[in-house]
Amino acid sequence: MTLTIPCLLGLEALVADEIKRLGLAGVRAENGRVHCEGTLADIPRLNIGLRCGARVLMELGEPFPAPDFEALFQGVLALPWEDFIPREGEFPVKGYSLNSALHSVPACQAIVKKAAARRLGNAYGCETLPETGSRYQIQFAIIKDRASLYLDTSGEGLYKRGYRARNMGAPLRETLAAALVTLSRYRGKDPFCDPFCGSGTIPIEAALIARNRAPGLDRRFAAQKWKSMDPKLWMDAAEEAQDKEFHGHYDIWGGDIDPAAVELARHNAALAGVEDCVRFEEADAGKFRRGGEYGQLVTNPPYGERLLEKEEAEALYRAFGKALEDLPPKWRVIVLSSHTEFERCFGRPADKKRKLYNGMLKCDAFFYGR
Known part of the structure; x- marks a missing residue:
C-alpha cells in the first residue's frame, strides 16, 4: 500500500x-x-x-x-x-x-x-x-x-509526543524542534545548548535523538483501535524501537530567564523520560558563555510578533549576538526566527538560511559556523 x-x-x-x-x-x-x-x-x-x-x-x-x-x-x-x-x-x-x-x-x-x-x-x-x-x-x-x-492512522498529530501538557507562550512544535536538532547534525557526542529553552522542547528533542529513543513510544494512535490492525504489529514495532535505544552520558543544557519556564521544562523532561540527560537552569541569554572546542547551539528566541514588542526583541537579538562573539569558532549555531531584521540585529549575516514554517508562521533558520 x-x-x-x-x-x-x-x-x-x-x-x-x-x-x-x-x-x-x-x-x-x-x-x-x-x-x-x-x-x-x-x-x-x-x-x-x-x-x-x-x-x-x-x-x-x-x-x-x-x-x-x-x-x-x-x-x-x-x-x-x-x-x-x-x-x-x-x-x-x-x-x-x-x-x-x-x-x-x-x-x-x-x-x-x-x-x-x-x-x-x-x-x-x-x-x-x-x-x-x-x-x-x-x-x-x-x-x-x-x-x-x-x-x-495517527489520530492526534505526531508532534504531540505526550510530554508537553502546556507551553510558555508561543509554542514550537516538537516536529520542528526535532528537525532543527537534526539539521545541526547533533548526535549526542558534543555539548548541546538552547539559551531560550522555554518549555524545553528543543533540548528534550535533542535528548531523544541522542538516546535514539523513538518519539512515539509513550503515546497512543488511532489505528491501535482498528479491527483491521493486529495488536501484535504495535507491540513488535515498539520492541524494535526500544532495541535501538542508546544509554550514555550527554551534555545537553537549556536556559531561560523565566524561572517558571525552567521549572516547566524540567517537568516536561521528566515526562519524556530524559530528565537524567538534560539540564535546565535559570539564565540570561544575553550573558551566555560556553567553553569547549565543539558544540551545537540551537534556539528559538522570541520573535516580537506575540511574546515581546518588536523593539524589545531586536534589543534581545543584539545582546545575544554580542554574547556569542566569544563562542569558540567550531561551534555550530542555528537560530529560528520570523523577524525580518534578525541578521541586522544579531550583528552578522548567516552563513546560510533555510525557510521553514512553525505551524502557519513563516520563519527562517539562520545557520552560523561549520
Whole structure:
C-alpha cells in the first residue's frame, strides 16, 4: 500500500531520510508531504519512529480524476472502505482542495461522506450506519482536479509526543524542534545548548535523538483501535524501537530567564523520560558563555510578533549576538526566527538560511559556523 506522511513545509527531505532509514521503499517527496510503499506492519513503525512527520495516512486506491461532484462521488464509491471500516466504525471526513474546480471543501466533505456511507451501507446491509465504534478519520486531497483518499492512522498529530501538557507562550512544535536538532547534525557526542529553552522542547528533542529513543513510544494512535490492525504489529514495532535505544552520558543544557519556564521544562523532561540527560537552569541569554572546542547551539528566541514588542526583541537579538562573539569558532549555531531584521540585529549575516514554517508562521533558520 501507499503511505503518505504530511509535514511542515521545508521538512520534506528530512522526513524522506527518516523513512528511508526505517527501510521503506518507493520514497518520494512533494511539497508538504512524502509518499512511500509499505505494509500494515509499517504503519506502527512510522507512527512510533518518525520525528519530523505530521501524521501517517493510508492511501486507499490510486488518485482519480474529480472534475465534478459526480466524478468525486463515483471515485469514492469505488474504494474498498469495508476492508478497513467495520459496521459500527465512526468515519468523519476532512480534507482540502487546491487549484481544482471543486473548491468548496464543505461540499466535497459532504460528497465523500455520502459515497463512503453508501459503500459501507451496501456492504453491511443497512441504510443507516451507527458510527458508535472506533474512529476511522477519512481525509481527502483534491489537487488539480485529481482526488486522493486516505485513512488517518495517527489520530492526534505526531508532534504531540505526550510530554508537553502546556507551553510558555508561543509554542514550537516538537516536529520542528526535532528537525532543527537534526539539521545541526547533533548526535549526542558534543555539548548541546538552547539559551531560550522555554518549555524545553528543543533540548528534550535533542535528548531523544541522542538516546535514539523513538518519539512515539509513550503515546497512543488511532489505528491501535482498528479491527483491521493486529495488536501484535504495535507491540513488535515498539520492541524494535526500544532495541535501538542508546544509554550514555550527554551534555545537553537549556536556559531561560523565566524561572517558571525552567521549572516547566524540567517537568516536561521528566515526562519524556530524559530528565537524567538534560539540564535546565535559570539564565540570561544575553550573558551566555560556553567553553569547549565543539558544540551545537540551537534556539528559538522570541520573535516580537506575540511574546515581546518588536523593539524589545531586536534589543534581545543584539545582546545575544554580542554574547556569542566569544563562542569558540567550531561551534555550530542555528537560530529560528520570523523577524525580518534578525541578521541586522544579531550583528552578522548567516552563513546560510533555510525557510521553514512553525505551524502557519513563516520563519527562517539562520545557520552560523561549520
